[in-house]
Amino acid sequence: MSAMENQQEGPRRQQSSPRGRFRTRRVVLAGVAGCAVLGGVLVLVPWERPAEPAPPSPGALAMAAVTTGVPAALPDLAELIGEREKRLRTHPRDARSWAVLGAAYVEQGRRLADPAYYPRAEKALRTSLKVRPRRNTRALAGLAALANARRDFPAARRWGEAALKLEPRRWTTYPLLIDAYTGLGEQAAAKRTLDRLTELRSGPDVLARAAAVYRDRGWREDAAASLADAAAGARTPAERAAYLERAGQLAWERGDLQDALRHFQEAVRLDPDQRAAQAGQGRALAALGRTTEALNAYRVALSKQPCPRYALELGELYESLGMPKAARVQYDLLRERVRGATAGGADEELVLGQFEADHGDPREAVRRLRAEWRRQPGTEVADALGWALHRSGQSEEALRFAVRATESDHGGGVRSAVHMYHRGMIERELERYGAARRHLAEALRINPHFSPLHAPAARAASEALGEPPDEELPELDQE
The missing domain is CATH 1.25.40.10 (Tetratricopeptide repeat domain)
Structure with missing residues (x-):
């Protein structure tokens, strides 16, 4: 049948008997009525919203943090370490899990000021390289992070540059190199590396890294603005607390005691394990003449994170108060912690x-x-x-x-x-x-x-x- 025939056939089919037309009308009316009823039902029955996605597990939060160099909460780190250790018992040739475990150990050791984690981190990262010796950027970056934590900046530069050579557009390597160059006094290289980082990435983690470079160049206002933006955009309480602690340190360095104390207190409120902020509170409170509170803040920080620098600061506070015996206790703790750091391969x-x-x-x-x-x-x-x-x-x-x-x-x-x-x-x-x-x-x-x-x-x-x-x-x- 031709196209013209198709067009002519349509009108002939519409010329049906009165009985047929009535039956057709009944079907149409029934359909309309059904739609009306269905519409009424749809109005009366509320739409079911899709279920909210489950929040990420603590281990997943820590995984996202340690793989990008962002501060992680201590309980989340412990969860991640447990997960990776369990995984590796049954999959010992999982190079990625070995690298993640090593990075988590580095962060745990840094947060706790416990160098005993660093040999574990090195073993995990070198195992990752042994399992996957070629193009293992994640393990090389982990070794750079470990070297920075140990204050071994020549090694950090060496590992970081090796990682960068493999993947020049992997943005997470650049912050590691900035730390290494800064520790070596190579400020121009640190600034060039920051410029490259900002071309590849934006966000609170990059703003915080930029603030450190600005501070080292004497650009305090730029550093403070970058840290404020970083804290505002932080994704987790632990991350925001870390940026607030750095903002408090900047305020302290310029002699703004109340602003420093406010930042330190907010950091501790967000993350009670933020011991650097607790030590910062001790520093600011002592300067404000609130000596008893200052001593308590330092003691709490040192009980959970026995960092040699906090022991030196507390010892000097005791000495300024005419308490030489109490100062000597802190100086002895400093020496003990330095010996522990040496045993863990760290440089104090x-x-x-x-x-x-x-x-x-x-x-x-x-x-x-x-x-x-x-x-x-x-x-x-x-x-x-x-x-x-x-x-x-x-x-x-x-x-x-x-x-x-x-x-x-x-x-x-x-x-x-x-x-x-x-x-x-x-x-x-x-x-x-x-x-x-x-x-x-x-x-x-x-x-x-x-x-x-x-x-x-x-x-x-x-x-x-x-x-x-x-x-x-x-x-x-x-x-």
């Missing part, structure tokens, strides 16, 4: 050198810090070595390192009251009184409360130097 020579310079044997501090400087010449090491040399009676050489720690042209762009104080005291010893006045005044301007022991010493030295002498202007020759 910097904090040990800082302790020896002020409270032990300055010559021993010089010996240790010279070796540290040869290995990884970062800004913090330059400052510590300069101060140790000054304390051991070698102020001429000390000034060279103090300048390096405080001059942006030499990598010392961070605005640190401690570094300025050290430089001012060295210059005072060398009778460079004008420079000493400037740098001691700068230390107290940056943060008048930078140390319960050394801030009063800075004020006393500044007052003893007095105002610069009035010098008569030379007379012009009269013709």
Whole structure:
């Protein structure tokens, strides 16, 4: 049948009998009525919403964190470690699980200040490489993270660059290299790496990393703004708490005690295991004269995270209060924790050198810090070595390192009251009184409360130097 025939056949079929037309109308009306009833039912019966997706398990949250370098909650980390250990008992050739387990051990050791986790992490990561020796970027990045946690920045750079060579667009490698370059005093390389990272990735984790680079270059306002944005965009309480702790540290460094305390308190509220923020509370409370609260905050932090630096800070607080026996207890704890760190392959020579310079044997501090400087010449090491040399009676050489720690042209762009104080005291010893006045005044301007022991010493030295002498202007020759 042709197309024209099809068109003509339609009208003929519509010319049916009256009985047929009535039957057709009944069917149509019944269908309309049925739709009306069904519509009524649909109106009366509420739509069933699709079930909400189940929230991710703690192990899944920690997995997402450790594989991207984002701070993770301690209970979630414990869950992830248990999951990976169980998986590997039945699948010992799962290279990815070995790498994830190693990264989780690194984060657990860092959060607990327990270097005993680091040998476990190294074993897991090297097993991952043994199972999958080629193109195992995840294991190489894990070894870079482990080296950073151990303060072995040359190794961190080596592992990080190997990982980057395999996958140049894998953004999670870049933060590891930024930490390594910073620890080695390679500020220009750290900035270039950050620029590349921001081309590949945006988000709170990148903002927090940028803030650290900005802080090291002396760009405090940029650092504070980046951390505020990072905290606002954080995905978990543990992540937000970590960024707030860093914001509190920035506020502390510029002498804003109330703002620092507020950030530290909010961080602890969000994550009670945020021990760095608890130690920060101790620092801020001591400066505010709330000594009992400060001591309690430090004790809580140290009971859960016996970090050598917290022990040094608490010992100096006790010393400033005229409690030498209590201070010695903390200094003994510091030495014990440094020995434990050495057993776990971690490097705590910097904090040990800082302790020896002020409270032990300055010559021993010089010996240790010279070796540290040869290995990884970062800004913090330059400052510590300069101060140790000054304390051991070698102020001429000390000034060279103090300048390096405080001059942006030499990598010392961070605005640190401690570094300025050290430089001012060295210059005072060398009778460079004008420079000493400037740098001691700068230390107290940056943060008048930078140390319960050394801030009063800075004020006393500044007052003893007095105002610069009035010098008569030379007379012009009269013709």
